[in-house]
Amino acid sequence: MVSDTSATDARQVRTRAKLLRAMLALLEREPFESITVRALASEAGVGYATFFRHYPDKEALLDDLAADEIAGLLGAAMPLFSAENTGRACVALFEFVSRRQALWRALLTGGAAPRLREQFVGQARKLAARSETKTAAICPIDLRVTYATSATIEIIGWWLRQPEALPIETIAGILDRLVITPTVAER
Template identity: 35%
Template sequence: MPKKLKNLSTAPTTDLRLLRTRRALRDGLLSLITKIPFDEITVRDIAAESLVGYNTFFRHYASKAELVDEIVSEEIEQLFVRALPAIVGEDTYTTALALCNYINEHRALWTALLGGGDAQLGGGASAYLRRKFIAYALAHDVRAPQHEWLPMDVGTIFGVGSVLDILSWWLSKPGEYSVERVAELIDRLVLAPTLGRTPDYGTAPSARGKKK
């Protein structure tokens, strides 16, 4: 009985250490992506940047790819939660605004994932994110009213790719465009047309955002 009590008392501590280590590895990789080409990053680099032992890394992840997959999967789920209202409703601008607000709140992370428009990444992380995002949408059978002439999978591929391109462009120009302005661009150029909606912004350009 005392032995069982001892195990119970140490379990929360062990879980906390595990979470701290995984968080350190995640942050270490994201930090490295902003410094060196994604494809050149090694597990030793991640361990050193995270101040975690090399062997410790493999107690949590089998490879760099598994760590990246976890990060990307978590972020994709977060974005889809925010994109769902546009798929089932009519207000595509509000959805675009929610997406942009989330990206802005996690700007450092998404700049790393999308490369912030920086060719230094060689498309590594950005291309991987795009493939995962499209695969997630297709696998979860995300459907929305579209034009009769537009195949569902083509609309998904175009929509996801275009939104990520706009976000990458925005992240490469910090401070130049407001969240509202970028949300309007995503709505006008991608969401509303692809989903067969007609947004009303009035006659003035950039009616939603005052900043550029």
């Protein structure tokens, strides 16, 4: 027999997933600033009041979406990251973004970019804190992470705005040379 709590939890998970998909769909059609809670609820097929049982506002839903997306991106790139071969991690990062170009374009070109950056920096800082070595570096780890993640977001955004996309290997090489290798050398 299924308890009422597990049925409620399953329903909450399904509703959250519907709202996240609705945000994705709307972001692909219009800028974040134009999206309303009513439009999100309608797109998700849930009641207006139901939205507020899950999120206090559309910004919180966007934060949730960005957090999931950043976790996926870091999950794809970080296992490949090593000081000896930063290029592999850069390629993995751009392959991940390439498979989800419409979403990343929507996240980076509308009003969502600052929130995405904040999520990216926050998650990268947590990862860096776990793997930080106690060697004396010229530049603090927090600054290196902030710089590297901010520059990475800018390069991804630039790449997605190009009328003719650069090949993944080319843009990954640019990121590696401009940002990652110099940042890692600082360890």
